[in-house]
Amino acid sequence: MRDKQEIVEKIQSLPPESVDEVIDFIEFIGQREKRRIWIEFDEWALNLAKEKGFSQLTEEDIAEIVKQHRQKV
Numbered sequence: 001m002r003d004k005q006e007i008v009e010k011i012q013s014l015p016p017e018s019v020d021e022v023i024d025f026i027e028f029i030g031q032r033e034k035r036r037i038w039i040e041f042d043e044w045a046l047n048l049a050k051e052k053g054f055s056q057l058t059e060e061d062i063a064e065i066v067k068q069h070r071q072k073v
Contacts, residue, residue, distance in 0.1 A: 049055045
């Protein structure tokens with residue numbers, strides 16, 4: 001990994017509009033990582049639902065199950 005100081009120096013040498021592009025790119029990378037995590041979670045949840053036989057349930061079904069459970073508690 002490059003030294004952070006080297007990165008800072010390179011950014012400081014850029015014109016302001018280029019710095020804005022660098023910031024946009026850094027934010028893009030952060031968002032891409034978050035999307036990757038959510039995709040992995042969605043795949044895990046879908047596989048779990050299939051394993052447990054819940055894949056045929058709708059969101060309304062799930063909401064009703066939760067509602068009924070909360071009424072019991």
